[in-house]
Amino acid sequence: MNPIQFKPEPESARTAVAATFDLVGFTPFCEQEVFPKLVNRYLSHLFQTFDQAFVDPWRDHFKAPHELIQVRRPDFAKFTGNGALLLWFRNEEQALDAAFAASLVTALRDFQRRLPAVVSDWEQLWQCPPLPKTVRIGISGGSVHPLRTAAIRIFSESVDYTGDCLNRAFWLQNHCPEVGFIVDAALEPKVPGLIPLLARRVKETRTAPVFVFQEDYERATKAATEQVVQRFAAGAPA
Numbered sequence: 290m291n292p293i294q295f296k297p298e299p300e301s302a303r304t305a306v307a308a309t310f311d312l313v314g315f316t317p318f319c320e321q322e323v324f325p326k327l328v329n330r331y332l333s334h335l336f337q338t339f340d341q342a343f344v345d346p347w348r349d350h351f352k353a354p355h356e357l358i359q360v361r362r363p364d365f366a367k368f369t370g371n372g373a374l375l376l377w378f379r380n381e382e383q384a385l386d387a388a389f390a391a392s393l394v395t396a397l398r399d400f401q402r403r404l405p406a407v408v409s410d411w412e413q414l415w416q417c418p419p420l421p422k423t424v425r426i427g428i429s430g431g432s433v434h435p436l437r438t439a440a441i442r443i444f445s446e447s448v449d450y451t452g453d454c455l456n457r458a459f460w461l462q463n464h465c466p467e468v469g470f471i472v473d474a475a476l477e478p479k480v481p482g483l484i485p486l487l488a489r490r491v492k493e494t495r496t497a498p499v500f501v502f503q504e505d506y507e508r509a510t511k512a513a514t515e516q517v518v519q520r521f522a523a524g525a526p527a
Contacts, residue, residue, distance in 0.1 A: 398470060
């Protein structure tokens with residue numbers, strides 16, 4: 290096998306918005322006898338569905354614009370083994386402002402809400418046991434650092450990224466499974482239904498201002514009051 294190698298010279302950091310999602314129940318799905326027969330079909334259909342969250346003029350040419358809830362395609366995307374990591378970079382042509390954050394949150398929220406019904410249709414069509422139907426989502430912003438594979442820049446390739454921005458997105462994704470959609474408050478998305486909270490004990494030590502959807506928070510509080518109270522406090526994002 291080829292070794293994992295990155296060039297040792299530091300790369301210039303890039304400002305980005307990072308979004309991650311995790312398929313709830315994917316690990317138990319991997320343990321089922323039907324997994325080898327279904328996993329490729331399931332993931333193929335899942336990411337085709339997910340792709341509808343992104344603008345594609347050719348694919349969407351004949352669709353009614355009012356039926357689409359979309360955001361521009363990410364600049365970097367990869368499968369993480371049980372979900373995906375997406376990055377949008379800041380540049381002069383495509384500013385990552387509050388309007389962009391609102392579009393991103395709205396599009397990913399729409400995907401999260403539509404997925405259970407879509408997967409239920411697959412289960413009926415394929416006559417198979419239950420499949421993972423829900424996703425947890427975390428969104429953050431900040432600096433990311435490119436990791437390149439070659440020593441000579443002309444042949445180098447950015448194959449991955451690292452940095453606190455990515456870490457925060459993953460932390461928020463996993464911070465409170467009962468809520469399931471958490472946005473870094475620094476992005477300031479103006480989306481109806483979002484409320485400001487303080488995420489407590491993020492990675493055991495941090496407190497982070499965030500936004501969550503009120504309906505998620507109220508549902509989670511009724512179902513798992515103690516867990517939610519431990520993970521959130523009232524407060525306006527700084």
